[in-house]
Amino acid sequence: MMSKQTKRLYFIDAMRAWAILMMLQGHFIDGLLDPVFRDPSNTVYSVWKYFRGITAPVFFTVSGFIFTFLLLRAPNQGISNPRIRKGVRRGLELLVIGYLLRTNIFGILQGKIYPGFYLVDVLHCIGLSLLLIIGLYLLAQRLRAGLFPLLLLTTGLVLFLFEPAYKVWDLSWMPSGIENYFSKANGSVFTIIPWAGYAAIGAFLSWIFLKFQNTKRIFLWSIAVSLISGWWLIAQSSAFFNWLGQATGLELFEQIVANNYLFIRLGDVMLVFAVFILLRKLMEVRLFLRIGQNTLSIYVIHFIILYGSFTGMGLYRYLHHDLSPAIAIPGALLFMIACTWFALVYDKHELAIKSGIGEFSKRAVKEIQALFQVIAQRLKLVWSKLLQMLGKA
Numbered sequence: 405m406m407s408k409q410t411k412r413l414y415f416i417d418a419m420r421a422w423a424i425l426m427m428l429q430g431h432f433i434d435g436l437l438d439p440v441f442r443d444p445s446n447t448v449y450s451v452w453k454y455f456r457g458i459t460a461p462v463f464f465t466v467s468g469f470i471f472t473f474l475l476l477r478a479p480n481q482g483i484s485n486p487r488i489r490k491g492v493r494r495g496l497e498l499l500v501i502g503y504l505l506r507t508n509i510f511g512i513l514q515g516k517i518y519p520g521f522y523l524v525d526v527l528h529c530i531g532l533s534l535l536l537i538i539g540l541y542l543l544a545q546r547l548r549a550g551l552f553p554l555l556l557l558t559t560g561l562v563l564f565l566f567e568p569a570y571k572v573w574d575l576s577w578m579p580s581g582i583e584n585y586f587s588k589a590n591g592s593v594f595t596i597i598p599w600a601g602y603a604a605i606g607a608f609l610s611w612i613f614l615k616f617q618n619t620k621r622i623f624l625w626s627i628a629v630s631l632i633s634g635w636w637l638i639a640q641s642s643a644f645f646n647w648l649g650q651a652t653g654l655e656l657f658e659q660i661v662a663n664n665y666l667f668i669r670l671g672d673v674m675l676v677f678a679v680f681i682l683l684r685k686l687m688e689v690r691l692f693l694r695i696g697q698n699t700l701s702i703y704v705i706h707f708i709i710l711y712g713s714f715t716g717m718g719l720y721r722y723l724h725h726d727l728s729p730a731i732a733i734p735g736a737l738l739f740m741i742a743c744t745w746f747a748l749v750y751d752k753h754e755l756a757i758k759s760g761i762g763e764f765s766k767r768a769v770k771e772i773q774a775l776f777q778v779i780a781q782r783l784k785l786v787w788s789k790l791l792q793m794l795g796k797a
Contacts, residue, residue: 413473414684414687414688414692414693415680415681415683415684415687416466416469416470416473416680416696417687417692417693417696417697418680418684418687418692418693418696419462419466419676419677419680419696420463420466420470420695420696420697420699421692421693421695421696421699422462422676422680423459423462423463423466423699424463424695424696424699424702424703425695425740425744426455426456426458426459427459427460427463427703427706428702428706428736428739428740428743428744429736429737429739429740430456430459431706431710432710432719432732432735432736432739432740433452433732433733433736434456435710435719435720435724435725436719436720436723436724436725436726436727436732436735437725437727437728437729437732438725438726438727438728439725441728441729457665457669457672458669458672458673458676460526460594460599461602461669461670461672461673462672462673462676463526463530464529464530464533464599464600464602464603464606465602465603465605465606465609465670465673466606467530467533467534467603467606468533468537468602468603468604468605468606468607468610469606469607469609469610469613470610471487471491471494471534471537471607472537472556472606472607472610472611473610473613473614474487475487475488475491475537475538475541476610476611476614477614481545481549482545482549483542483545485541488538488541488542491534491535491537491538492535492538494531494534495531495532495533495534495535495538496531496535497531498527498528498530498531498534498700499527499528499531499532501527501700501704502524502525502526502527502528502531503521503528504713505525505527505704505707505708505711505713506520506521506522506523506525506713507521507713507714508520508521508714508715508716509714509715510715510716519580519590519591520591522580522581522584522590523584523590523591523592523593524584524585524592524593524594524595524596525592525593525594526593526594526703527703528585528594528596529594529595529596529599529600530603532585532596532600533596533599533600533603533604534603536559536600536603536604537556537603537604537607540552540555540556540559540604543555552611553608553611553612556604556605556607556608556611557604557605557608559600559601559604560601560602560604560605560608561601562601563597563598563600563601563604564598564601564666564667564670565656565660566656567597567598567660567666568656568659568660568662568663569656569659570586570597573586573587575587575589576589598666601666602670602673605670609677613626623681623684626677626678626681627678627681627682630674630675630677630678630681631674631675631678633671633674634671634672634673634674634675634677634678635671635675636671637667637668637670637671637674638668638671638672638675639671641664641667641668641671642661642664642667642668645657645660645661645664645667646658646661649661694748694751695744695747695748697751698747698748698750698751701746701747701750701751702743702744702747705743705746705747705750706739706743709739709742709743710739
């Protein structure tokens with residue numbers, strides 16, 4: 405039985421809210437701040453840049469955590485689990501939305517599909533990550549249900565450990581639309597490897613949490629484990645891989661030490677978990693919960709305003725790397741508020757909006773059908789007159 409305290413994990417919604425808000429300001433400042441102000445020796449800038457780097461790992465990890473939490477909490481497990489169908493639909497939906505956001509209507513009207521349409525971003529990777537988790541779940545059900553957490557952890561570790569090897573692969577022989585899922589050579593911001601690793605590890609953490617949900621002082625233990633593991637990954641993982649490299653003679657471990665960002669960022673994620681679990685009583689604010697539950701809408705709205713989805717006319721086009729900190733910082737704050745407000749208004753009136761769109765679509769279809777009927781009748785009339793003229797001739 406699910407214990408009362410884990411029916412709703414408010415700190416997870418709060419983490420998602422924090423991650424999406426950090427993403428908004430991060431994209432705004434990174435895209436619009438004049439490069440002359442990007443000074444690594446500036447403490448404020450370096451701290452901002454470090455925390456900006458935490459956002460995506462947190463978002464991917466939390467996405468895997470939440471989905472698996474709901475998957476394993478469902479009353480029916482195995483192939484009859486209703487979360488499988490919902491997860492597949494959600495994963496495919498994220499892929500479609502990801503491509504739609506990179507669509508340029510004016511280009512389509514000219515019969516062009518710009519290369520940017522094929523680039524892979526957060527939504528593509530999270531969508532595929534959900535499908536990956538479902539695939540591992542079904543594989544475990546077929547082999548042995550208890551293998552699911554092992555498959556998750558192994559997937560995450562393999563994607564992280566072998567990153568130095570596969571990041572140098574030449575995949576130019578692939579169609580660019582497929583290559584972009586595995587390589588940043590064409591400009592993709594994220595790739596399924598290694599970013600799906602964070603989602604897989606988040607799913608593993610969810611399994612651990614559910615496994616020990618009825619343990620006395622579960623949250624206290626969670627905080628302790630998150631702090632210790634986070635500290636070790638940040639402060640000691642490089643030394644550990646250095647030792648492994650010396651002990652085994654494998655160059656792979658030396659390459660990991662040279663750019664150990666994946667495990668260090670995972671350590672950051674664990675510390676963020678600890679902070680939000682510690683402050684969980686303060687996270688039950690309804691605004692945090694609503695923001696955390698509407699991250700997709702916020703992401704879509706921010707993409708349209710900042711990057712000009714569909715039209716190409718976003719802030720990025722007109723103010724790219726053009727703002728001073730005095731304008732960029734309050735601008736980022738206003739941008740966060742605007743995107744969140746639009747998303748929450750949409751959430752409040754979602755049914756009415758969808759109903760209105762549905763009615764408009766039905767009307768449009770009827771009008772188009774009526775137009776085609778008129779055209780067909782006129783063509784029929786022209787054809788009959790043409791036949792009459794040919795007959796007389």
